[in-house]
Every structure is written in C-alpha cells, then in structure tokens.
Amino acid sequence: xxxTSKFTAAVHILTCIEVFGGEMRVTSxxxxxxxxVNAVIVRNVLGQLxxxxxxxxxxxxxxxxxxKPTSEITLYDVYRAVECTDDTGLFxxxxxxxxxxxxxxxxxxxxxxxxEAAQAALENELKLxxxxxxxxxxxxxIEEE
Amino acid sequence: xxxTSKFTAAVHILTCIEVFGGEMRVTSxxxxxxxxVNAVIVRNVLGQLxxxxxxxxxxxxxxxxxxKPTSEITLYDVYRAVECTDDTGLFxxxxxxxxxxxxxxxxxxxxxxxxEAAQAALENELKLxxxxxxxxxxxxxIEEE
DNA sequence: AAAGTTGTAACATTGTTTGTTTCAACTTTC
DNA sequence: GAAAGTTGAAACAAACAATGTTACAACTTT
Numbered sequence: 001x002x003x004t005s006k007f008t009a010a011v012h013i014l015t016c017i018e019v020f021g022g023e024m025r026v027t028s029x030x031x032x033x034x035x036x037v038n039a040v041i042v043r044n045v046l047g048q049l050x051x052x053x054x055x056x057x058x059x060x061x062x063x064x065x066x067x068k069p070t071s072e073i074t075l076y077d078v079y080r081a082v083e084c085t086d087d088t089g090l091f092x093x094x095x096x097x098x099x100x101x102x103x104x105x106x107x108x109x110x111x112x113x114x115x116e117a118a119q120a121a122l123e124n125e126l127k128l129x130x131x132x133x134x135x136x137x138x139x140x141x142i143e144e145e
Numbered sequence: 146x147x148x149t150s151k152f153t154a155a156v157h158i159l160t161c162i163e164v165f166g167g168e169m170r171v172t173s174x175x176x177x178x179x180x181x182v183n184a185v186i187v188r189n190v191l192g193q194l195x196x197x198x199x200x201x202x203x204x205x206x207x208x209x210x211x212x213k214p215t216s217e218i219t220l221y222d223v224y225r226a227v228e229c230t231d232d233t234g235l236f237x238x239x240x241x242x243x244x245x246x247x248x249x250x251x252x253x254x255x256x257x258x259x260x261e262a263a264q265a266a267l268e269n270e271l272k273l274x275x276x277x278x279x280x281x282x283x284x285x286x287i288e289e290e
Numbered sequence: 291a292a293a294g295t296t297g298t299a300a301c302a303t304t305g306t307t308t309g310t311t312t313c314a315a316c317t318t319t320c
Numbered sequence: 321g322a323a324a325g326t327t328g329a330a331a332c333a334a335a336c337a338a339t340g341t342t343a344c345a346a347c348t349t350t
Contacts, residue, residue, distance in 0.1 A: 002237035004307070008260075009239040012252050019248055027326070034249045036241030038309050043327065060317025062326040075259065092147040094154040096181030102287045103164055104179045107157050110282045114220065115153075118270040125266035129259050137255045142247045149338070172295065183340050188296065205348025207295040 006082045009037050010045050011075065011134060017055065017064050018135045025063035045082060052081035070132035079126050090122070091115040151227045154182050155190050156220065156279060162200065162209050163280045170208035190227060197226035215277035224271050235267070236260040 012035050017026050024030075028046065032039035046064055049055040054077060056067045066073070093111075098104035157180050162171050169175075173191065177184035191209055194200040199218055202209045211218070238256075243249035 002233070003235055005237040005239040006307090008236065008252070008256060011256060012239065012242065012248065015252065015255075016246075016248050025326095029326085034243050034246040035239055036243055036249070037239050040310075040329090041308065043329085047328070057327070058317080059315065059327045060325080062317080075263075088147070090148055091153065092150040094150040094157065094180055094182050097157065098179050098181055101161075101179040102290075103157065103161050103283060104181070106283055106286045107153070107160065109286060110160075110279055111153060111156060114274050114279075118220075118267050121270035122263050122267040125263040134255055134259075138248060138251055141251045141254060145247075151338090170295095174295085185298090185341075186339065188298085192297070202296070203348080204296045204346060205294080207348085 004082065005037075006041070006045055006048075007079055009035050009041070010049060010078045010082050011131075013042065013045060013064075014049070014054070014066070014070075014073065014078065014131055015135055015138055017066055018070055018131065019138065021063075021065060027062045028064075031064075048081050048083065049078070052077065054078070054081055070135055071130050073131040074127045075129045075131075075134075076123055076126035078131075079123070089115065090119045149227065150182075151186070151190055151193075152224055154180050154186070155194060155223045155227050156276075158187065158190060158209075159194070159199070159211070159215075159218065159223065159276055160280055160283055162211055163215055163276065164283065166208075166210060172207045173209075176209075193226050193228065194223070197222065199223070199226055215280055216275050218276040219272045220274045220276075220279075221268055221271035223276075224268070234260065235264040 013031050016031055016034050020026050020030075028039045028042045031037075031042045031046075035042065037045075046055060046057055050057055050067075053067055054073055055064050057064045093108065097107050158176050161176055161179050165171050165175075173184045173187045176182075176187045176191075180187065182190075191200060191202055195202055195212075198212055199222060200209050201212045238253065242252050
C-alpha cells in the first residue's frame with residue numbers, strides 16, 4: 001500500500017511551473033515530458049491543483065501558472081489537492097467487526113482517535129515544507145551540477 | 146489510497162487474544178467471527194505476527210498466544226509486521242522522471258528526505274501506543290457498557 | 291483412528307491506479 | 321474566419337493490489 005504517485009508528480013509539476021514559467025509556456029505536454037507521466041494524467045492533476053486554488057490554467061492559450069506565492073504552498077496543500085486520502089482517512093478499517101463480540105463492537109472507539117493522531121502527525125510534517133523550499137533546493141542543485 | 150485493513154484487523158486480533166485468551170482457545174475461526182475477516186486472512190495475519198515475534202501459534206492444537214507482554218507491543222510493531230509499506234516506503238514516486246530535464250533528474254534528491262521525514266512522523270506516533278493501552282481502553286469500555 | 295486446527299498454495303473477485311483514445315471547447319495567430 | 325495548438329473531460333483499457341475462497345497436507349489432541 002502506497003500513497004499515489006500523483007502526489008510526487010504534482011510537486012514535480014509545480015516545481016517545473018516555477019522554474020520554467022519565466023522563460024517558456026509550461027504546457028501539459030511539456031510537463032508530461034519532464035515527469036514521464038501521461039499528459040492526460042498531468043491535466044487531471046493540474047485540474048485538482050486548480051480546484052484547490054494552487055494553479056491557474058486556461059483552455060486554448062495553454063500554460064499553467066501558480067495562483068499564489070511558492071511560500072504559501074505547502075506539501076500538505078498539494079497532498080490534499082490530489083486527494084491522497086478519501087473522507088475516511090489514511091487508515092482503512094476491516095469492514096464488518098462483529099457487534100456481538102465485546103471487542104468487535106468497541107474496536108472503533110478505541111482505535112479511531114489513535115489512527116487520526118498518526119495521520120495528523122504525517123500531515124503536520126508535510127505542512128512544514130513549502131514549495132519555496134523545494135524550488136530553492138532544486139535550483140541550488142542545478143547550479144552545482 | 147489507504148493503509149491495508151490488515152493493520153486494524155491485526156490490532157483487533159491481538160486485543161481478542163489478550164481479552165479472551167484466559168478463558169478459551171482463541172482460534173482463527175473465532176477471530177474470523179469477531180473481526181468479520183476471512184479465516185484464511187486471519188491465519189495469514191497471524192503468520193505475519195508470528196514471524197515478527199508478536200504471537201505464537203501451533204498447528205493442530207490451535208489457539209494463538211502473545212509472545213511477549215502487551216506493554217512491549219506497540220502499534221508500530223504491528224504496522225511493520227503486516228507490511229503496510231514495502232521497502233520503497235509509504236510514498237510512491239512517479240517512475241520515469243526525465244533525466245534530461247534539470248527538475249526531472251533532481252526531484253528525487255529534493256523530495257526523498259522530506260518524504261522519509263513525513264513517514265517517520267507517522268511511525269513515531271504509532272510507537273507511542275502499546276497494545277496494553279488498547280486492551281485497557283477496551284476492557285474499560287466493556288465494563289461501562 | 292477421528293476430529294479439529296494451522297499453514298499454504300492456487301485461484302477468483304473486487305477495487306484502485308495509471309494509461310489511452312477521443313473529441314468538444316477554447317485561444318491565439320495568420 | 322480558418323488553422324494550429326491547447327485544455328477539460330468522458331469513456332474505456334490495462335495493470336496492479338487487496339481481499340475472499342477453495343482445497344488440502346501437516347499437525348495435535350482425544
């Protein structure tokens with residue numbers, strides 16, 4: 001079980017938009033070339049990032065742009081945007097615990113809070129990194145190459 | 146994307162072994178009845194818990210037992226035992242970033258450490274809860290019913 | 291020997307993820 | 321306003337993963 005690669009792809013996409021956006025039009029085709037991800041998937045991801053208010057895209061003219069400063073976009077924002085977890089959270093419960101069993105009918109009460117805490121720990125860590133840092137690190141490595 | 150339900154099932158199973166182990170033989174059939182999980186899956190989970198040194202089982206005689214005190218079994222131990230994540234970690238990378246693109250060939254270097262930190266945050270949170278606490282909470286709720 | 295249990299393999303089913311094809315709607319440029 | 325390039329989106333396909341099912345050998349106890 002792993003978190004969808006759309007998440008790392010989305011970070012990659014946003015980094016490209018910031019790094020290359022000044023000098024060229026960053027289209028889904030270009031992003032597909034850089035990420036190795038199918039262009040339609042790229043457009044899906046861009047659509048989710050757009051709904052989350054992270055990027056702006058336009059039909060026809062082409063080229064994606066960031067909708068806000070890189071310092072205001074965290075990895076958590078991206079994680080949420082691509083819906084790495086659904087409404088029921090990161091952990092999945094076995095579906096039919098037996099309500100006739102004392103353990104079965106109470107396991108949810110005992111575990112739910114702890115699972116939410118673990119999920120929150122992950123998410124809080126993702127909130128600590130902004131796209132600005134990712135872009136800065138990337139540019140630094142490129143310069144040193 | 147969600148973490149396999151084998152994890153919550155495993156916690157459920159271990160709780161049952163501790164709660165009911167004193168008064169009866171806790172077989173895979175009984176555990177299947179309490180969890181609502183297929184008996185063969187239960188045996189698979191028990192097999193993984195056995196390999197991890199968490200439970201003891203024996204062919205023929207039947208009935209699972211804990212291999213160490215509940216205070217020495219954390220949710221993280223269970224999480225590891227059922228292999229919620231493979232060797233490549235919780236996050237999955239898109240597979241073919243383009244090495245000809247400056248961003249594509251460096252995105253791993255920039256992201257890997259941060260993804261590992263996020264994963265570690267989740268795992269560290271899971272280390273904070275022991276099976277002893279889960280069992281104690283469960284017994285308390287049962288008594289109050 | 292009989293009954294019940296575990297361990298395991300093989301297969302089936304279901305659901306999810308990713309990729310592909312297709313095309314309408316849109317924008318820019320000529 | 322026609323042509324070219326692009327996005328948005330739907331429908332479908334392929335690959336993969338998770339869970340369930342069937343079957344049976346090996347084992348233990350009675």
